[in-house]
Amino acid sequence: MLRLTNTLTGTLEAFEPADGKTVRMYVCGPTVHDFAHIGNFRTFVLEDVLRRHLKSKGWDLLHVMNVTDVDDKIIAKAREQGLDIRAYTEKYVRSFLEDSDALDIERPEMLVRATDHVPEMAALVETLLEKGHAYRDGDSVYFRVAGLAEYGRLARLDGKDLKPGARVDVDEYGKESPRDFVLWKAPKHEDEPRWETSVGVGRPGWHLECSAMAMKYLGPGFDLHCGGVDLVFPHHTNEIAQSEAATGRQFVRFWIHVEHLKVEGQKMAKSLGNFYRLRDLLDRGFSPQAIRYLYVSVPYRKQLNFTFAGLEQAAHSLDRIREFLFRLRTGRLPERSSEALKTAFLHARERFEHGMDDDLNTAVALAAMFDLIRRANTGLDAGELGRDLQGDIEDWFVEIDRRLGIVPSGDEDGVASARDREVSALVEARNAARRSRDFERADSVRRQLSDMGVVVEDTPDGTRWRYR
RNA sequence: GGCGCCGUACCCAAGUGGUAAGGGAGAGGUCUGCAAAACCUUUAUGCACCGGUUCGAAUCCGGUCGGCGCCUCCA
Numbered sequence: 390m391l392r393l394t395n396t397l398t399g400t401l402e403a404f405e406p407a408d409g410k411t412v413r414m415y416v417c418g419p420t421v422h423d424f425a426h427i428g429n430f431r432t433f434v435l436e437d438v439l440r441r442h443l444k445s446k447g448w449d450l451l452h453v454m455n456v457t458d459v460d461d462k463i464i465a466k467a468r469e470q471g472l473d474i475r476a477y478t479e480k481y482v483r484s485f486l487e488d489s490d491a492l493d494i495e496r497p498e499m500l501v502r503a504t505d506h507v508p509e510m511a512a513l514v515e516t517l518l519e520k521g522h523a524y525r526d527g528d529s530v531y532f533r534v535a536g537l538a539e540y541g542r543l544a545r546l547d548g549k550d551l552k553p554g555a556r557v558d559v560d561e562y563g564k565e566s567p568r569d570f571v572l573w574k575a576p577k578h579e580d581e582p583r584w585e586t587s588v589g590v591g592r593p594g595w596h597l598e599c600s601a602m603a604m605k606y607l608g609p610g611f612d613l614h615c616g617g618v619d620l621v622f623p624h625h626t627n628e629i630a631q632s633e634a635a636t637g638r639q640f641v642r643f644w645i646h647v648e649h650l651k652v653e654g655q656k657m658a659k660s661l662g663n664f665y666r667l668r669d670l671l672d673r674g675f676s677p678q679a680i681r682y683l684y685v686s687v688p689y690r691k692q693l694n695f696t697f698a699g700l701e702q703a704a705h706s707l708d709r710i711r712e713f714l715f716r717l718r719t720g721r722l723p724e725r726s727s728e729a730l731k732t733a734f735l736h737a738r739e740r741f742e743h744g745m746d747d748d749l750n751t752a753v754a755l756a757a758m759f760d761l762i763r764r765a766n767t768g769l770d771a772g773e774l775g776r777d778l779q780g781d782i783e784d785w786f787v788e789i790d791r792r793l794g795i796v797p798s799g800d801e802d803g804v805a806s807a808r809d810r811e812v813s814a815l816v817e818a819r820n821a822a823r824r825s826r827d828f829e830r831a832d833s834v835r836r837q838l839s840d841m842g843v844v845v846e847d848t849p850d851g852t853r854w855r856y857r
Numbered sequence: 858g859g860c861g862c863c864g865u866a867c868c869c870a871a872g873u874g875g876u877a878a879g880g881g882a883g884a885g886g887u888c889u890g891c892a893a894a895a896c897c898u899u900u901a902u903g904c905a906c907c908g909g910u911u912c913g914a915a916u917c918c919g920g921u922c923g924g925c926g927c928c929u930c931c932a
Contacts, residue, residue: 399861417932425932432932462930545860546928570929595930617932618862627929648862649932651925686869686880692862692925699869702881706869709880712894744871752871756879763879766895770888828890835892846893853894 391446391746394690396621396644397543401748404643406612411449413611414440415603415641416497417620420457421481422466424666427680427695428657430492432617432647434681434794435689435749437494439615439645441792442745452497453606455599456482458504459592464581474582475504488667491677493794499606503598510593510601511586513635514572518588522634526563528575528589532631534568540630543644544622570627572597596627600640603628609636615645650693657695670700679704682795685751711797713762714786717779720769721850727773730764734778737761738785751793758789812843816854819845 393404406412416436419425425433444450458478467477482502489496503510514530517523523530534540564571571594576583583590603611609632616625625644632640649656652663670680683703687693737757744753765782768774774782790796819834838845838854845854 419932420930429932436932460930544927567929618926619931622927623929624931647932649926654924656925683869688871690862691870694869696868699881702869705882706880716894750871752869752879756871759879763896767897770896823890826890832891844893847889847891848894849888 391442392748393643393645394748395642396646397641399545402643404613406448407610407642411451412443412613413607414443414450414452414613414615415599415607415611416452416454416614417599417616417624418454418456418500419481419485420460420463421478421485422460422462424481424668425485425488426657427665427667427670428617428650430488430494430667430680431650431684431693432615433489433494434492434684435647436615436645438685438689438751438793439749440495440497441794442749445745445792450498451607453499453501453603454497455602456485456500456502457595457598458482458502459582460595468580491667491671492681493677501602501606503593503602506598506602506605507584507586507593509605510597511573511584511588513597513601513604513631514588516635517572517631520634522631523572524565528573528591529563529571530573530588531564531569532572532627532634533565534570534630535566537630537634539633540568541622541626543629544626546622546626570594570596570623572631596624596631599624600628600632600635604632604636604640610639611641613643613645614641615647618646618648621646645689647689648692650695652695654694665695673697675700676704676707678795678797679707682707685793685795686755688748688750688752690748707795707797709759709762710786710795713766714783714797715853715855716769717765717774717782719850719853720774722769722779723772723775724777726775726778727768730768730773731778733764734761734782734785737764741789745792754793755795761785808841812838812841812854815843816845816852820852 391404392401394400395402416433418433419429440450440452456478459474463474463478467474470477486496514523517532518525518530521533523532525531573588573591574594575589575591581592583592603614614625614628621644629640651657652661652665655661655663657663657665667677667680671677679700680703683695683700684693686703686706737760740757740760741754744750744757747753761782765774786796815834815838819831819838822828822830822834835845842857843854844857845852
C-alpha cells in the first residue's frame with residue numbers, strides 16, 4: 390500500500406487513484422524564461438520517481454505537465470531580444486527537454502503550453518465572473534477571495550494574515566482586497582502580447598493556466614498535483630480557490646510538494662554565485678546519472694544540501710553498483726545458490742518496495758539495494774551465489790533502474806567494436822607477458838590500456854576489463 | 858509578528874517508544890607479481906543542549922541554542 394504525505398492534510402495517507410485504475414496527475418512544469426536550474430530538476434526528478442512508482446503499482450497514468458510560456462519575465466526578455474514570445478521560449482523548451490532526457494526523466498503523457506490554451510482560460514474566467522467569484526477593473530479581471538472559508542487551507546494561512554507592507558504588484562491597484570489575485574491582465578504596453586478572447590483583450594494571470602489545463606485534460610477533480618514547496622502559496626492555493634469556485638467540487642485529492650535544494654548550505658541564488666544549471670555541472674565533468682543519484686538519495690520532503698563533495702560521493706556510490714554488476718555478469722558461478730542468499734535477495738526486494746511505498750523513502754530503497762550488493766558480493770566470494778540467482782538479481786537491477794534511474798548501464802560489455810578488439814588483443818598481450826613473468830612489459834601494457842580509458846582487473850577467474 | 862520544517866559519526870543519510878540501516882571517506886587486515894575489485898575488522902555507551910513522562914526515548918512533552926522555509930517573483 391502506497392502512502393504519501395498530502396499537503397492538504399499534512400498527514401501520511403494511503404493513496405490510490407479515485408477510479409482504482411488510472412492516476413490522473415498534474416505537475417507544474419518549467420517557466421521557460423531561461424534555462425532550468427538544478428533546483429528545478431530536483432523537483433522534476435523526484436516527480437519522475439513518483440511517476441515511475443505509480444506505474445509499478447500497476448496503475449495507468451495520465452500525467453500532464455504544463456510549460457509556462459507567457460509571463461512578465463518572458464515578455465520583458467523577448468522584447469529585449471526583439472522576438473515574439475513563441476520564438477523566444479522555443480529555445481528554452483528544447484533545452485528543458487534535452488536536460489530532462491539527460492537526467493533520464495520520463496516524458497509525461499502530455500506536455501501542454503499555456504499559450505495554446507488561452508480560450509480555455511478565458512472560459513474559466515467567464516464562469517468565475519458569472520458565479521460572482523470574479524470582478525472587473527477596467528479590462529483586468531480579479532478573483533475575489535472574500536467569502537471562501539476554505540481559502541488558504543493548503544498553506545495553513547488563516548486568510549487574513551497578509552503581512553503589512555508585503556509586496557503587492559503595482560499594476561494590481563484595482564483589487565478590492567490585497568488577498569485577491571489577478572485572473573486576466575489588461576495590456577499595459579503597446580507591444581505586449583495579447584489575446585482577443587471572450588473576456589476581453591489581454592493575457593492570463595499566472596495561476597489560471599494550471600487550473601484551465603488540468604481540468605481540461607484531467608477533469609474537474611483529479612488525483613494528484615505536484616510541484617515545489619514554494620508553489621504551495623500562492624500558486625496552488627489560488628489554483629484551488631479558482632477551480633473549486635468554478636466547479637463547486639474538490640479540485641485535487643492529493644497535493645505533493647518537493648522540498649527545495651540548497652547549495653553549500655545556502656539558498657541558491659545568482660547573487661550568491663552558487664547558481665547552477667545542469668549544463669554547468671556537466672561541464673565540470675559530472676555525469677547526469679551522478680546528479681540524478683544525488684537527487685534520489687535524499688527523500689523528497691527533506692531539503693537537499695547540494696555540494697560538490699556530495700556529488701563526488703554520489704559518483705562513487707554509482708561505481709560500487711557498477712562494480713557489482715560487472716562482477717555478477719563476469720563471474721564464474723556454480724549451479725545453485727544457497728537458501729540463505731535466496732532469502733536475502735527476496736528480503737532486499739521487499740524492503741525496497743516497502744521503502745518506496747512509505748512516502749517514497751528512496752534512502753531506504755537504496756539501502757536495501759546496497760544491502761543486497763554486500764550480501765551478494767560475500768556470496769560471490771564464498772561460491773554460494775549460483776546461476777539460478779544470477780539472472781534474477783540482474784533483472785532486479787533492471788527493475789531498480791526502471792524505478793529510480795540510477796543503475797549504471799553495462800555498455801562496457803556491449804557489442805564488440807573495433808576498439809574492443811584492440812583492447813582484447815592488448816589484454817591478451819599483457820597476460821602473455823605475465824605468464825612469462827615479464828612484469829615490466831605487463832605493467833607497460835596496463836599503462837597503455839589505462840591511457841585508452843580501460844581498467845584491467847585480474848581475478849581468480851581470469852582477467853576482465855572495462856572502460857572507465 | 859504569524860505559520861511550518863530541521864539539527865543523528867569526518868561528509869551524506871535511514872530511523873516516529875524497545876536498545877543506532879545504508880552510501881562515501883579514513884585506518885588495519887585477507888587476497889594479489891603489481892594494481893583494482895571484493896570481503897573482514899574498525900570509526901556515535903550515543904542521536905544540538907537542559908529538564909520531564911516512561912520499566913525503557915534519537916523517537917513523546919516543555920524549554921534553550923542553532924539552521925532553513927513560507928507569509929503574493931519563485932521548483
